[in-house]
Amino acid sequence: MKSTRREFLKTSAVIGASTLAPIPALAQAAAAPADMCIARWKGDAKANMTETARRLTEEALKAVGGLGRFVNKGDVVWVKPNIGWDRTPEQAANTHPEVVKTIIRLCLEAGAKAVKVGDNTCNDAQKSYKNSGIEAAAKEAGAEVVYLDKNRFAEVKIGGKRLDTIPLYPEIMECNLIISCPVAKHHSSTRMTACMKNFMGVIENRKKFHQDLPYCIADLTAFLKPRIAVLDATRILTAHGPTGGDLADVKVMNTVAAGIDLVALDAFAAELLGNDPAQIGTIVVGQEYGLGKKDYKSLNLKELEIA
Amino acid sequence: MRFRRPRSWMQWARRVSQVLFLALFLALALRVRLNENGAPVVDADLFFKLDPLVSLSTALAARTLAVIALPAVIVLVATLLFGRFFCGWICPLGAVHAAASWFRAKRSAGTPVERRTPWHRVKYVVLVALLVMALFGAHWTGVFDPIPLLFRSTATFVLPAAQYAVEDSSTAVYKADPHVGPAHLKLVTEPVYKFARNVLFRVDRQTFAGVAFIAGLFVLIVALNLVRPRFWCRYVCPLGGLLGFASLRPALRLKNDEKRCTGCGQCVKACPAAAQPDRPGEWLPTECFECWNCVASCRRGALAFKVENPVAPAAAGKVDFSRRAAMGASAAGVAVMLGFRQNPLAQEKVFEANLVRPPGALAEREFLQRCVQCGACMRACPTNALQPCALESGIEGLWTPRIIAKAGYCEYNCNICGQVCPTGAIQPLPLDKKKEIKIGLATFDKNRCLPYAYGRECLVCEEHCPTPQKSIYFVEREVILRDGQKLTLKQPQVDPDKCTGCGICEWCCVFRDTAAVRVTSANETRNSNNQPILPGGGGGSPY
Incomplete structure (x- = not known):
């Protein structure tokens, strides 16, 4: 990512300034942004999900320092939701459009030059983008909606433990920041899917990954070095994932989490779906790779109740 | 001049x-x-x-x-x-x-x-x-x-x-x-x-x-x-x-x-x-x-x-x-x-396995009586599934549409081919009716499918299966590898009552040459003589 150096300099400057400034250490700790925030809706249970999704996303991101912590002025950001399936928002196979819309708005407010949205869909892209509600929401928020072109993926050396090269989408790799913002859902092979597995949507030739998903996903995540992710658990898909289609499998949770540790976010998602994170291959291997901690409660965690 | x-x-x-x-x-x-x-x-x-x-x-x-x-x-x-x-x-x-x-x-x-x-x-x-x-x-x-x-x-x-x-x-x-x-x-x-x-x-x-x-x-x-x-x-x-x-x-x-x-x-x-x-x-x-x-x-x-x-x-x-x-x-x-x-084929003595017609297509004879081989359905098909026939339906069916699942699959949530057909050879069905149509049936090739034949996890087909209750399900079975190591793998199977024959399983199969799960025209709603499956499940009767 291009901005790493810039961010490093900025962070160093902040640290430098703070050591010079005569602020008590305690106050500084209190002001420090959380590593992860879980925002739960505790207001009217019948509240419109568009409304709650927006509030929860805003509050969760604010608690981890706001997107200004990750987006620099003039950055191009790729927002990567699940748009893989030709399903409607209530079917919970794709990210809630309002979550996507809010993230885009906050990116632009944080000074991003452009925000692009796109996914390497499994169903037809036009139908998935449209019926997920994400195309309309993203355009309304001012993002560019990109239909990925299968002929443009370029083989890139990632030098992972399991994967040496994979075809990545150049337009995504040219962005300064990728924000994974999946919906938490059931998945037959890996039992659950969330932030890390969501990166399967920036690559091609991914079907063979199913022969060893935990390591392939860890290799991919390690290469991409994500700095922030948003987990949409406004409603989750508890069975027949990742495609879904039956509303009986959908559970309304009215929860959004944001954080800098994707393994921790995935562990939280696993718990929401009724799994023990220690039993989920992608999470265990993610921790083994040093990509994060499955014990998300050990992080600087902030839990918010929004009404 | x-x-x-x-x-x-x-x-x-x-x-x-x-x-x-x-x-x-x-x-x-x-x-x-x-x-x-x-x-x-x-x-x-x-x-x-x-x-x-x-x-x-x-x-x-x-x-x-x-x-x-x-x-x-x-x-x-x-x-x-x-x-x-x-x-x-x-x-x-x-x-x-x-x-x-x-x-x-x-x-x-x-x-x-x-x-x-x-x-x-x-x-x-x-x-x-x-x-x-x-x-x-x-x-x-x-x-x-x-x-x-x-x-x-x-x-x-x-x-x-x-x-x-x-x-x-x-x-x-x-x-x-x-x-x-x-x-x-x-x-x-x-x-x-x-x-x-x-x-x-x-x-x-x-x-x-x-x-x-x-x-x-x-x-x-x-x-x-x-x-x-x-x-x-x-x-x-x-x-x-x-x-x-x-x-x-x-x-x-x-x-x-x-x-x-x-x-x-x-x-x-x-x-x-x-x-x-x-x-x-x-x-x-x-x-x-x-x-x-x-x-x-x-x-x-x-x-x-x-x-x-x-x-x-x-x-x-x-x-x-x-x-x-x-x-x-x-x-x-x-x-x-x-x-x-x-x-x-023309006398229904045999049915062509590879002749998977689009959903809403009339029974074969009536279909051929209407289709004018214009290709509107092929142009409309969002996944490029609909392809011109060569001789799958005899020379009579030249350039009529069929689904080649390896090229594209029938999108569960789509009925556009029937909407654009100028002659009603493919009926314009509302989406809920279209989803009830079976155009074929998926069959696993257990000599090729990874969890059956090669001792590896896969399940891409089950993941893609679009019917809300998954027509492809899996059964966990123990397999023995070459060194005697025992491994429990999820092996996919087809529920013929639920399978619509959309072909997404064949399309997404990791094998790009010949898929390990393939859709044939068997069980298609439009031809009653091509339906080997008794609806409603096997009886399991003790008599």
């Missing part, structure tokens, strides 16, 4: 009309892909509705008057009055031929004057043979009818080729990124690429199996304009034949003022139809395209179209189609029809 070139407003009006109708045709062909959430694509089938031969032959073959479109009736009635104006002014394939004719070298003075030849008769023979076939339920009009022919050629060849050219060239620029300082060439090519892809062609590029033959026929008939101007229109076109029969006594007739005519022959050279405009009383209304070239070519203003009483006998040449030719054409039609049926 050089004379001032004569002008005719009508000739220019005709050219403008041709360009506009061809542009409209292309615009509609592009639009057929635009899928507004399964809503019908408004008027994308306009040209099929305008085509009297599509209406007539489909009505004969399907034995229903319901397929007759009002615009086609209007065209036919107007032809009775005005002759073959459709050929000269409206037909988009006619416009292509007219444009291609310009590439002919200018005829030298020594070129023999073109007169009607026995070859003009061919189109009437083709027409009568096709209609007799249709009468017996063998519908092959779409192979030769200019509207389906051009639509098929455009949808499967011209548009995909154009998109390929735009995308591949701009992607090459994108990857190589040639630039001089800050001036990158891709700053120009990328907006063009995105416009072409997202707006013009409506996203993913399509490609069609066996397109060489469709394109070959199209290129051949266009190239024949080098032999004679509008070769196809004057000699072969069955729609031209039908409209020719309708123009025996038009009200609009070409008049040659013998007092002014010097017999210079310019009008004959200008005529693309060999309709004999130069000879008073021998002008051929059944051949004339009403193109106004002859009127425009006459320096002495001897030629003019005039309105006359259509009931009065035409002082003009008659159609060259004898009773003997009609009998021969009919016999040929019957022979071809009988030939089509001498095939185990």
Whole structure:
């Protein structure tokens, strides 16, 4: 990512300034942004999900320092939701459009030059983008909606433990920041899917990954070095994932989490779906790779109740 | 000496009309892909509705008057009055031929004057043979009818080729990124690429199996304009034949003022139809395209179209189609029809495994009676699943649509093929009804499927299976690997009651050559004799 150096300099400057400034250490700790925030809706249970999704996303991101912590002025950001399936928002196979819309708005407010949205869909892209509600929401928020072109993926050396090269989408790799913002859902092979597995949507030739998903996903995540992710658990898909289609499998949770540790976010998602994170291959291997901690409660965690 | 070139407003009006109708045709062909959430694509089938031969032959073959479109009736009635104006002014394939004719070298003075030849008769023979076939339920009009022919050629060849050219060239620029300082060439090519892809062609590029033959026929008939101007229109076109029969006594007739005519022959050279405009009383209304070239070519203003009483006998040449030719054409039609049926497929003795028809397709015989091989469904299909048949349905089903699941799958949430079908061969089903249709059945090849044959996890097919309760499910079984190691793997299986045969499992299978799960036409809703599965599950009865 291009901005790493810039961010490093900025962070160093902040640290430098703070050591010079005569602020008590305690106050500084209190002001420090959380590593992860879980925002739960505790207001009217019948509240419109568009409304709650927006509030929860805003509050969760604010608690981890706001997107200004990750987006620099003039950055191009790729927002990567699940748009893989030709399903409607209530079917919970794709990210809630309002979550996507809010993230885009906050990116632009944080000074991003452009925000692009796109996914390497499994169903037809036009139908998935449209019926997920994400195309309309993203355009309304001012993002560019990109239909990925299968002929443009370029083989890139990632030098992972399991994967040496994979075809990545150049337009995504040219962005300064990728924000994974999946919906938490059931998945037959890996039992659950969330932030890390969501990166399967920036690559091609991914079907063979199913022969060893935990390591392939860890290799991919390690290469991409994500700095922030948003987990949409406004409603989750508890069975027949990742495609879904039956509303009986959908559970309304009215929860959004944001954080800098994707393994921790995935562990939280696993718990929401009724799994023990220690039993989920992608999470265990993610921790083994040093990509994060499955014990998300050990992080600087902030839990918010929004009404 | 050089004379001032004569002008005719009508000739220019005709050219403008041709360009506009061809542009409209292309615009509609592009639009057929635009899928507004399964809503019908408004008027994308306009040209099929305008085509009297599509209406007539489909009505004969399907034995229903319901397929007759009002615009086609209007065209036919107007032809009775005005002759073959459709050929000269409206037909988009006619416009292509007219444009291609310009590439002919200018005829030298020594070129023999073109007169009607026995070859003009061919189109009437083709027409009568096709209609007799249709009468017996063998519908092959779409192979030769200019509207389906051009639509098929455009949808499967011209548009995909154009998109390929735009995308591949701009992607090459994108990857190589040639630039001089800050001036990158891709700053120009990328907006063009995105416009072409997202707006013009409506996203993913399509490609069609066996397109060489469709394109070959199209290129051949266009190239024949080098032999004679509008070769196809004057000699072969069955729609031209039908409209020719309708123009025996038009009200609009070409008049040659013998007092002014010097017999210079310019009008004959200008005529693309060999309709004999130069000879008073021998002008051929059944051949004339009403193109106004002859009127425009006459320096002495001897030629003019005039309105006359259509009931009065035409002082003009008659159609060259004898009773003997009609009998021969009919016999040929019957022979071809009988030939089509001498095939185990046509008699339902066997069912072709690879003939997976789109959802809503009628039972095979009724389907073939309606399909005009136009390719609208193939153009509309968002996943490129619908492909032209070769011989999967016999020669009778040439270029009719089938799903090649390896190329694309039937999108669960989509019914656009039925919405764009101009003849109802694929019924326009509402989405909830479409989802109940079975077009085939998935079968696992356990000698190839990874968790069965190679001791590896996979389950990509189960993941993609779109039915809400998963038609593909898995059973965990222990397998033994070469070193004796035991491994519990999730092995996929098909629930035949739930499987719709959409083919997404075959499409997404990790094997790209021959998939380890394949869909065949078995269990298709439309053919009751091709249903091996007793609905409602196995009994498990103890008796």
